[in-house]
Structures are given as C-alpha cells and as structure tokens.
Amino acid sequence: MLSSSPSALSTFLERSTRLFVITGAGCSTESGIPAYRDASGEWARKQPVTWQAFSVDPFMRKRYWARSMVGWRAFGRAQPNAAHVALAKLEQQGRLAGLVTQNVDGLHQSAGHQAVVDLHGRLDTVVCLDCQVRVLRSHHQRRLEDINPDWIDLAAARAPDGDAELESDEFDRFHVPPCRHCGGTLKPDVVFFGESVPGERVKTAMNWLDGADAMLIVGSSLMVYSGFRYARHAAERGIPIAALNLGKTRAEKIVGVTGHQVALHHLRPPRNGRLERLERTLNLLLQPNLNENAHCLPQPDGVEQGDITADHPRLFKRSNPRKTGRWRQMDPRGKLDIGELCIALQLLK
Incomplete structure (x- = not known):
C-alpha cells in the first residue's frame, strides 16, 4: 500500500x-x-x-x-x-x-x-x-x-x-x-x-x-x-x-x-517560494499539537532569522537571544532527530 x-x-x-x-x-x-x-x-x-x-x-x-x-x-x-x-x-x-x-x-x-x-x-x-x-x-x-x-x-x-x-x-x-x-x-x-x-x-x-x-x-x-x-x-x-x-x-x-x-x-515545487516550501516541510513531520516542552537545536545554516521565526512563531523561539544563536523547537516528543530532519527537508529542492 x-x-x-x-x-x-x-x-x-x-x-x-x-x-x-x-x-x-x-x-x-x-x-x-x-x-x-x-x-x-x-x-x-x-x-x-x-x-x-x-x-x-x-x-x-x-x-x-x-x-x-x-x-x-x-x-x-x-x-x-x-x-x-x-x-x-x-x-x-x-x-x-x-x-x-x-x-x-x-x-x-x-x-x-x-x-x-x-x-x-x-x-x-x-x-x-x-x-x-x-x-x-x-x-x-x-x-x-x-x-x-x-x-x-x-x-x-x-x-x-x-x-x-x-x-x-x-x-x-x-x-x-x-x-x-x-x-x-x-x-x-x-x-x-x-x-x-x-x-x-x-x-x-x-x-x-x-x-x-x-x-x-x-x-x-x-x-x-x-x-x-x-x-x-x-x-x-x-x-x-x-x-x-x-x-x-x-x-x-x-x-x-x-x-x-x-x-x-x-515535496512538490511550491508556487510561493522558499517560505511556502519550508512551511510545507515543517508540517510534514511535526505533530499538530505543539506545546512548551522544548529542546534546542542549531539554527539551520544559510537561513536568516526572519526566514523561520517571523513566519513560524508557533514552532520557534529564541532560547537565549543575547547569549546564544540557538533556537527552540516546540516538539512534545523532545527529540532532536525528527525535528531537525524536518528543518533539513527545506533543502530538498
């Protein structure tokens, strides 16, 4: 099937x-x-x-x-x-x-x-x-x-x-x-x-x-x-x-x-550019019920802050913006693998 x-x-x-x-x-x-x-x-x-x-x-x-x-x-x-x-x-x-x-x-x-x-x-x-x-x-x-x-x-x-x-x-x-x-x-x-x-x-x-x-x-x-x-x-x-x-x-x-x-x-070619592709990709693997049980992961290479945080506030927040360049992804499972792979899939273009 x-x-x-x-x-x-x-x-x-x-x-x-x-x-x-x-x-x-x-x-x-x-x-x-x-x-x-x-x-x-x-x-x-x-x-x-x-x-x-x-x-x-x-x-x-x-x-x-x-x-x-x-x-x-x-x-x-x-x-x-x-x-x-x-x-x-x-x-x-x-x-x-x-x-x-x-x-x-x-x-x-x-x-x-x-x-x-x-x-x-x-x-x-x-x-x-x-x-x-x-x-x-x-x-x-x-x-x-x-x-x-x-x-x-x-x-x-x-x-x-x-x-x-x-x-x-x-x-x-x-x-x-x-x-x-x-x-x-x-x-x-x-x-x-x-x-x-x-x-x-x-x-x-x-x-x-x-x-x-x-x-x-x-x-x-x-x-x-x-x-x-x-x-x-x-x-x-x-x-x-x-x-x-x-x-x-x-x-x-x-x-x-x-x-x-x-x-x-x-992942089919999007009509509205990179952010649409990222949004589709993020929705691919993350469960819909996100909460505050968060973990940290590195900001993806080559992606500016506004690319993610401004358009996906439910998914990301800065863990400590004055001290680190790391991001929190709100994933109730608390794992690095699925969440980070999800971010990475924006690269498949």
Whole structure:
C-alpha cells in the first residue's frame, strides 16, 4: 500500500530503530552544490563527461580539469547544511544502520557522520591511474593553478560535482600535471558515469541494508542504478521504504510492481517560494499539537532569522537571544532527530 500522508511518514520514522539512509544531490543543494537532475528526474544540465571519454581522450581530460580547477574554489569551500547535521545526529542517537551517499562532497563526514559509504568516491582526493597513489585535491589544485596562471581569474557558474559552466576555444592550451610519483595520468577519485562502483562499497552498503528495519531516501531520484539497486533489494526483502525528494523517484516503479508497503512522499515545487516550501516541510513531520516542552537545536545554516521565526512563531523561539544563536523547537516528543530532519527537508529542492 502506497501512502503519502504526513502522519504515515512521521510514523515511519518514529518506528524505525535501524534506518538505512541513502542520500543524493538534493541533500547538498543548500550547501551551494547544484544537482544534475530536475524534479522530473530528467537531466537539468548537459550530461557529465563519461569514463570512456576521460580515459582515452586527452582533450576531454584537459577540458575536465580546466572546468574543475575553476569550479573547485567554490566546491572546496562548501559546508554541511542542516540536512547533514540532522542525519549525523540520528547516527549519534544509534538509530542508523548506515548511510550511503551518491554525493562526492564529503559533507556528511564534515558534519560528524562516522559510518558513511561514499558510493561514487570523494572529490577531495585525486588518484593516479597507473600507480594508484592518492593525493589531496587541494595539492593538485595548487599544481593546476601554478602551471595555468591565466585561468585562475576566470569566473563561471557552478555546476554539479565541482564542475563549472566554462566553455573555451583554448582548452588545448590548458596544462594537466602528471603524477609526481610515476608520471602517470591523474583522475579525480570518483566514479565517472560509465565506470563501475568498487565491489567492496556495494558489499558494505548491502550488509548495512540487510541489518536495517527501514530505508530512507533523501534527495535522490535514484535514476542511476548504483543507487536504485538498494531500493530494489529492500523491496525484495520486504524492508519498508520512505523517500523524501522533490519530484519522482525510480523507487515508484518498485512499489507498482511488488506491492510492498512503502511510505512515499514527494515535496512538490511550491508556487510561493522558499517560505511556502519550508512551511510545507515543517508540517510534514511535526505533530499538530505543539506545546512548551522544548529542546534546542542549531539554527539551520544559510537561513536568516526572519526566514523561520517571523513566519513560524508557533514552532520557534529564541532560547537565549543575547547569549546564544540557538533556537527552540516546540516538539512534545523532545527529540532532536525528527525535528531537525524536518528543518533539513527545506533543502530538498
């Protein structure tokens, strides 16, 4: 049975004690990292460079590294947002079986999360295709800038995964340094489109899922099979699934075919902007009867005071405005997990 009611989703989260979480680009958009797909699951931008193109075409490698050098400055400064913090606190409470992310930004770990499988790798390291030595991307960035000084001041719009919307007739003039150890070809330590996810990551994630009592999808359409396989496996084992995502997910096909009980909710595009989306999100998980049994939580990153308190006075008040920057959320259950995750869901856009 498919349910999209707020009460069903709230009950789903309350009942789970060993939650398997998989996150996608929607979890990091509020940190300033764009997503590849739109609300319908279609490509919102040009498809990224494939593994085949990067591995065999020197021009494509030059183009990739030129765009990445420009895009890295913003990507490397990205900070965890309220979604990452909320999920890390769920882990600290012992309520997670494990978290798998399709993102390559490392923001879950920056938020304090411990048990994370970076399914598609991490962009903050670079690997040599010949000797397999890994170096920090920050070191590689300095080398790129040292030998390409004319490219440093170029400006371009941000693109997903540290890329930049940079086009040039002079990519051939861009210099890509070789591996310092063997002179080989360097590659970002991520799984390109068309490249296989390492088997040990898949195995670890499957083991976590087998030990879970529920699965939560956060900010992912699961259009890529490397992520979709976990929803399919959960459905085959009768593990209930909840999806918190703007627009459709590939998991809907599982529901229609298997008939497993899945609590699936969409956050649809609002008509009146960010505050309407926030209000819809807050109403999604919080029980209607709020009272003064409050707890404190950090103000969500990137959200100004007026965004929340002025428009939602029943939900928030300052705990001590002269001494702290913390907020109280009036939740009779007195838990951090549901309330903070509720705040974080404003990020799924």
